Amino acid sequence: MKYRKFGKHDFEVSLLGFGAMRLPIIGKDESKIDEDKAIEMIRYAIDHGVNYVDTAYPYHHGNSEYLVGKALKDGYREKVKLATKNPVWLVEKHEDFERYLDEQLKKLDVDHVDMYLLHALSKDRWEKIKSLNVFKFLENAVAKRKVKYVGFSFHDERPVFMDIVDSYDWDFCQIQLNYRDVNYQAGVEGLKHAASKGLAVVIMEPLKGGKLARVPRKVQEIFNASGKNWSPVEWSFRWLANFPEVTTILSGMSTLEQVKENVEIMSRLEPNSLTDEEFKVIEQVQRAFDSLAVIDCTGCGYCMPCPNGVDIPRNFAIYNEAFMYEDLEGSRRVYNIFFPEENRANKCVQCGECEPKCPQGLPIIELLKRVDKELSWQNA
Numbered sequence: 001m002k003y004r005k006f007g008k009h010d011f012e013v014s015l016l017g018f019g020a021m022r023l024p025i026i027g028k029d030e031s032k033i034d035e036d037k038a039i040e041m042i043r044y045a046i047d048h049g050v051n052y053v054d055t056a057y058p059y060h061h062g063n064s065e066y067l068v069g070k071a072l073k074d075g076y077r078e079k080v081k082l083a084t085k086n087p088v089w090l091v092e093k094h095e096d097f098e099r100y101l102d103e104q105l106k107k108l109d110v111d112h113v114d115m116y117l118l119h120a121l122s123k124d125r126w127e128k129i130k131s132l133n134v135f136k137f138l139e140n141a142v143a144k145r146k147v148k149y150v151g152f153s154f155h156d157e158r159p160v161f162m163d164i165v166d167s168y169d170w171d172f173c174q175i176q177l178n179y180r181d182v183n184y185q186a187g188v189e190g191l192k193h194a195a196s197k198g199l200a201v202v203i204m205e206p207l208k209g210g211k212l213a214r215v216p217r218k219v220q221e222i223f224n225a226s227g228k229n230w231s232p233v234e235w236s237f238r239w240l241a242n243f244p245e246v247t248t249i250l251s252g253m254s255t256l257e258q259v260k261e262n263v264e265i266m267s268r269l270e271p272n273s274l275t276d277e278e279f280k281v282i283e284q285v286q287r288a289f290d291s292l293a294v295i296d297c298t299g300c301g302y303c304m305p306c307p308n309g310v311d312i313p314r315n316f317a318i319y320n321e322a323f324m325y326e327d328l329e330g331s332r333r334v335y336n337i338f339f340p341e342e343n344r345a346n347k348c349v350q351c352g353e354c355e356p357k358c359p360q361g362l363p364i365i366e367l368l369k370r371v372d373k374e375l376s377w378q379n380a
């Protein structure tokens with residue numbers, strides 16, 4: 001296993017971190033973790049050098065923290081940095097922060113966590129928790145030794161990320177990053193900014209939730225022609241590990257075989273090691289994915305703002321991902337669960353203000369109808 005310094009602190013964490021969000025389950029019920037298998041996987045990872053385990057209040061409907069607590073019995077707790085996250089969307093008053101932390105310590109059956117994150121910050125959540133004096137909570141939690149290092153995870157636009165990074169003396173942050181999300185959310189720019197301020201940067205969704213592990217034929221052919229005997233997973237990890245600013249890469253592994261493969265891959269990755277040739281392969285792959293898009297939107301945003309609140313580029317991006325990653329169900333889930341209702345395609349009233357502004361000349365009104373027809377569960 002390779003190790004990297006944790007930001008401004010003088011200890012190291014393993015390049016592979018264990019993300020306890022996609023543990024093996026019994027049947028189809030996300031809350032029913034296959035405990036024996038999951039514990040075996042976590043302990044295998046730790047026995048092979050992983051020293052960072054990441055969980056959160058809502059994972060597996062609240063059961064991931066219990067499971068991680070069990071996996072860390074028998075001497076494993078002392079071998080890892082344990083990370084969990086405050087469910088800030090449930091916090092209504094200042095005291096709630098600590099109430100959730102105490103509940104989490106109980107679930108995990110530990111007296112402290114090493115890394116404590118404010119979970120999935122966005123602009124609105126950030127404003128809310130600042131008004132509830134979140135910094136005072138964090139300082140008290142550290143002073144009471146319930147928490148050692150404080151950070152946040154993030155899902156919103158880059159300017160919000162920059163603002164949060166610059167607003168507090170954080171120990172670390174956690175961002176979504178992979179070779180398809182170079183400019184999405186915090187992106188590479190956010191990674192470099194956070195690292196320049198001394199934050200350790202923990203990476204989530206390195207395989208875009210698994211989409212980069214099983215790539216379309218067109219992409220696989222490019223990897224095959226590269227002359228490298230690397231799996232799509234290894235290409236993804238290599239691209240990330242190449243950044244010296246990346247501290248640890250969380251992988252949400254769901255089988256022991258995945259743990260074994262990822263441990264093995266992460267034992268040979270160095271920063272600044274990708275060659276120009278290898279970068280070219282990644283660029284070809286990025287173009288191949290782009291070519292699978294069915295709506296020719298470049299995401300320039302000239303069509304915005306829509307007077308009715310439709311996020312036109314995001315609607316098209318979610319739709320395109322169904323084809324790029326051959327995952328229509330995944331795009332439907334994002335559209336119906338994670339995408340705010342007020343920004344969805346069906347809010348279009350066909351005023352036509354957007355169409356003359358589109359540099360690609362896209363028939364936006366018709367395309368929005370198609371997006372909603374094919375993605376909305378209400379049309380199923």
Ligand SMILES: NC(=O)c1ccc[n+]([C@@H]2O[C@H](COP(=O)([O-])OP(=O)(O)OC[C@H]3O[C@@H](n4cnc5c(N)ncnc54)[C@H](OP(=O)(O)O)[C@@H]3O)[C@@H](O)[C@H]2O)c1
Binds near residue numbers: 153209233254261
């Ligand atoms: N703070 C937040 O807001 C937030 C959000 C997302 C994630 N996270 C954290 O970050 C962690 C990592 O994110 P993620 O789980 O989305 O990571 P990811 O690595 O992008 O996706 C995990 C999926 O990739 C596939 N996979 C992993 N290793 C593989 C291998 N060797 N071969 C083939 N497939 C492989 C598996 O898919 P299958 O199961 O389909 O086989 C697995 O479920 C999470 O577990 C969680 O701890 C945090």
